[in-house]
Amino acid sequence: MNKIVVAIILYTFLVPIAGNEVVGNTTKIVEICDAYFAGDKVVVKTNFEPEKSFIVDPNGEKISLNFTSQNHTFFAEFELNKNVLLGRYTLILDGIQREFVVDFCELNFSYEEGILNLTAKTFFTEPRISYSVGPLQGEGVALVSIPLEAGEHEFVAECGKSVLEGNVSVNFSIVYNGTIFAVLDGKTVNATLKIGDYEFQDYFDPRELNLTKFRVEAEYKHLKTSKEFDLSFGLREVYFPKEKIVIKADFAEKGGLIDPTGKVHELTFKDGVAEFDLSKEIILGEYKVVVGSLERSFFVDSYEISAFFDGEKVRGNVSWHFFAPEFVEVVTKNESFKVELVNGTFEFEIDDDVLIKCGNAEVIVKKKNVELRDYYFLGDTVEIKLNFDAERGKVLAPWGEFLLEFTNRSAEFFANETGMYKVVVEEIAREFIVDSCELNASFDGKRILGEAKCVYKEPMLVYYNVSGVEGFEKVLNGTFEIEIDLPPGLHNATLKCGNSQISFDFSIFEKEEFEITTKDLYFLGDEVEIALPFIPENAVLITPSKSLELNFTKINESYVTRFVVEEIGEHRVEIGNATKNFLVDSCELNATRFGEKIVGKVSWHFVKPEFVEFRTAVSEGKAKVNESGEIEIHVDEGWEFLELKCRNSVLKLIDRKVFVGDVFFVGEEVEVVANFRPESGYVIFENQTTLLEFSETNGSFVHKFIADKPGVYEFRIDEFEKRIFVDSCELSAEIVDKKIVGKASTIFTPLSYVEFLVHPSELYGNVEVKNGSFEILLPENASEVVLTCKNSVLALKMQISDFKSFSFGKFVFNVSIDKGKFEALDFDGENVTLIIYNLKNGEDVNFTVELPFEIPKGMHVYYWKDFDGKPIAVNYTIGEDRRKIVFTLKDGEIDEDRVANGRIVDPIKIYFPKFKVEKKVEGKKGLLRVEKDEAFEIGIESSGKIKYLAFVDAENLPSKPAEFPYGLLKFEIEVE
Structure with missing residues (x-):
């Protein structure tokens, strides 16, 4: 089947021409094309400004031209619309005449047997065609014929201002239906068919050549194709129960399978494949597959295997019913191989357990094994394990023979005499020795x-x-x-x-000479290590309060003991006859900051330290300790912390600081941070004192609170005093003539700007505040503006002069008007009683209702009023979200009092949709689905297309000329 999509677009190719005429001593130049097409723009260029200029069409009508100048060149333009009059036109400029034609090119195409024909017709000019078919491009006049290969082709043709686009499918294939022939676009064609060295015209029967698997090549005119055929159906010679037979025939849809009883089972081919399951009760024997005039046979058989170990060989045989197997497959732990069958028997050598498979049969043959060691000692328990079932065995011992009883394939006995032993189980014998x-x-x-x-x-x-x-x-x-x-x-x-x-x-007994090596002075917490070339019999540490035994461990070539000193005073180590004494001392540090220097004192017990090491964030060094243990260190600005170290004592000091901002606004979080743990802290506000509770976070101490009142807050944190200001912004504004006029002020700090956000454009910015006032010009589409001044936020909605809400049941309706004020607003479940005042006489009002539900897109809703028993439609629009309706009311017209008096009295009926409607419109067809159960379809059989389609509830009609059982359709058709 050919799929054709065509779109026509107007296009033109203009060639400007110039005509010169000498007037006096001046050469007048006029540039214009000699041919145009409908939809073109005629452009006239001259080097002079004509006093009289017009164009005369083929009917003699004059068309005036207006010239403009640029860089001493004068231009005039004239649009040729689609419906322009075709023919010869005359341009007249101050007596100079030039002629041109306006033409139209009609493009068409046709397709037949792989040939795409493109035709073009014009009225006055040569119909030149340029085209592209895929990557192929070319040109021609009036008619172009393009041979196409099999497949999908997209084409584009152009002539004048016309463009023709489309696609064509060329379907050329080879088909088998008892015979093999070629088909072009669904029709059989007289093609040349080649199979190897054979050639046929129109068709051939593969059975004449006894073919099952072959390749066919077909040629017809310029078209070529080929196809592989397999008429063997992909069948094996034999299958087995529980298998699934797969029959392949990509040329067929139906076939049959005949079992040995003659019963025919229908075969259905999907994507060229049909299946027949042998997992149910199956009959052994010969089966036939019949597809059209082709038949193929196969067998369904069942095999049995019997096998056993005979020494180092496995012997066995395979039995069958209809189809004799040729080999068995042997699988071991490390390999697999095939063994040929001779009259159904086989044998092979193996020294391992094996799995033997043939067809649907398989069997595991295990080699019998008696497991025990070759060598035991007197008094050992000899355990014998089997890999097969046996009740008894015997042992030939040096003193005689005795029986073994096996339980769970295992037996054991006590070796109470040396000598040679033999264990015999069935035909297997194993020997071992019991030694001493x-x-x-x-x-x-x-x-x-x-x-x-x-x-x-x-x-x-x-x-x-x-x-x-x-x-x-x-x-x-x-x-x-x-x-x-x-x-x-x-x-x-x-x-x-x-x-x-x-x-x-x-x-x-021999002892080597040694010396106890330690330092003379240690400090609390130090580790003492003693190394010796041997492990001593006795090693003791004597401290001021106790004695401890020392344990040595071999490390490399030495024996080492380690211990940590925990007491101040004299210590002694005794190892054998050797001794060693040492002192354990301890230092203590205290220091305080005084301005830019640190003053401290060091204390000790036995040996005065010479200096104290120190380190800050910006420097490090050593401070000398005087005879009284005093130290003094000068620190640079930005030192932040100071670490002092004297032997085993370490002291850290920090530059204590408290951090807090200067100005906050009401509602902001105030964070007070100290780099030390405060001992006391409180804040004073409005003569009230509040304690501060600090929590540790990443080494700092933090207190947070929300400033909910403006004023001055004073903090007292240990020796630090801090003051902050909590300010507040007062903001007011209104909409005046498409701009916002407002005022903003603070208590303590100067205010420079107010931020704004305009919806729906999401325009964001800030406006300068001068002398406490500001103005913002609004864009045309602004619906709401949000103003922000520090802690104050103000939202203003455009075109809303009054706003109300009313509820009915579970529904809440929000209503607003862009002019006037509400005098009354009531709802009885169906009608809204509305009175608006404070209007100009005869003024229009937009009455907006925000619905708590959505009006379905596929539903048309009527809103009307009754005047003297006659319905009058109320103009309205529905928002894009289908949840907002805007009614346009007018004082004195859509108004109960009928008087333009600045007051509208207007009851309006509110319709609640009772149906969920889905709509789908595509060209000439439309579908409405109501509540997913009822569907309405509409179609146009003649020219035209559906422009609008909707469902109408019969209860929502302004008038009811007849009783409608369900609903109505409202549609609009656009005639082409």
Whole structure:
């Protein structure tokens, strides 16, 4: 099918011409084109200003021209609208004549069998066509024929001022329907068909060539296409129960499957694929798939596998019903491979459990295994584990034979005699040895020397634990040596080999010379470290109040103890016969700021410090300590903090400050921040004192409160005194002649501007305040202005002289007028009784009602008044949100008293929509859906389109000439 979309646009291509005429000694130049098209603009250029200038159309009518000048050149323009008179025109300028034609080009197109034809017709000029089809571009005169390839094509053609746009579909394909043939745009064509070396005209039957999978190429005129065919349906030779058969035939929609009983199952192809499920009760045997004149057969079979281990081989066979398999698939932990079947039997070598698969059958064959170790020692428990079920086995021991009883594939016995053993379970036999070992060892003063021997095998390793030091030592020719690196003292050694274990004690007597190394002076909190080349037998720390045993740990090549001193006074360390004394001292610091210097004092117990280190935000250094322990430090401006350090004592001082702003406005948050924790703080306002509570935040101490009254607030925070002003802005304004006139003033601080925000344009800015007054010019579309002066906000709405609300049930209605005042406003559920006064005689008033509900877009609502029993429509507009109605009333006309007296008496009926209406209009068709249940459709069969369509509630009509059962449609048709 061809899909064609056409749009016609007027276009022109003008070629200006110039005509010269010599008048006196002056050459007069006139420039104008020789041809124009409807919709063009005629532009006349001259080098002189004509006294008389006009154009004569083909009917002899004169058209005056008005010239303007620019840079000594004179111009005149004349618009040629779409309905301009075609023909020859004459331009007359002070006796100079020039002729031109006004033409129109009609563009059309047609399509047939892959050819796009473009035609152009004009009345006076040559109909030249320029076109583009996709990337292809070209030109021609009157008629252009363009061959198209298969597919979608968009084209654009231009002639004069006319443009023709559209798209064309070329559908050229190869079809199979018992025979193979070509189709162009839904019609069979006499195409040349090629299959390999064969060539056919019009059509051919693939069965004549016994083809199932092949490629067809088709040519017709300039068109070419190709297609792959698979008439085998993609079927295997055999399927199995629970499988899903997938039949592929992209040339068919229906087919059939015949089971072995002759029953036909219908096949439906979707996107060239149909499926048949073998998961239900299925019949084994031969099946046929029939699609058109094609048939293909396959089998549904079921296989069974039996297999077993025979030594190192697996033997087995596969049974079937209709279709003999060719191989089985073997899967192990590490690989998979295929084994060919010979008359249904197979065999292969494997030393592992295997999974064997063939068709729908699979079986796991496990190799029987008896699991136990090869080597045990006298007194061990021998545990035998099986991977198969067996009730009994037997053990051939050195003293005789006995039975094993298996539970959960496991059995065990106690090895109480050395020798060779054999375990036999079914056809599987495993051998092992039960051995016994002997150990002898002694310490020679430097190392442990020993012998290790077993009955059947020479041991390889001896385990040792010497005073907590564990490890293994190699046995060579039945002997071993264990190097000892231990401190003097009594030690224990435990040795193990097989079933033999011995323990013995030994002593190390030699001592190396050593010295206890510590400093002579430490301070509280310092860590003391003592390192020795051995672990001492006794090590004690004696403090002024107690004695503590010291424990040593090996670190690299030394034995180290560490401890922290916690008492002031003399300490002594005793290790063996060696001793070492040292002092533990402590310093204390106090300091105070006096102007630009810090004065402090240091105290100590035994040794006076020489200096105190200090650091500020801008400098660091050392301060000398005099004999009395006093120090003095000069600090620079901006020091912020001071850190003093004397041995183990650290003191930090800060430059105490309190931060708070100078001026706030009512409603603002006042934040008081101190860089120290205040001991006392309060604020005085209007002779009342209020305590301040500070909370810590990121190292600072903060108090916050809201300033709700203007005035002077005085703060007392430790030694600091601060004063702030809380100001307030008084703001008033009104709308006068499309501008805002206002006043603004503060109590303490000068006021320079007032901020404003204009809706709906969202125009934001500020206006200068002079002598307490300001003015703002408003844009045309302003509906509301919000003024802000510090803590004061004032909102003014445009064109609202009075505002009221009334309610009915759960609904609230907001109403306003742009002129006058409300004298009365009542609502009885249907009619609004309205009286407006303070108007000029005969003045118009906009009465705005803000609805608490939305009037559906697909619904038309009537508003009217009754005058002497006759309905008179009330003019109204509905807002874009469908929630606002503006009624236009006029004093003396839409008015009960009928008198232009500056007073409107006007009851208006308010309609409540009872239906939810959805509307959809597209060109000649329209749809209204009421409450999602009732739909109204309207269509135009002749020329024209729907301009307006809406649903009307029968109860909302001004008059009822007849009883309507449900509702009416209101529509407007625009005739083309």
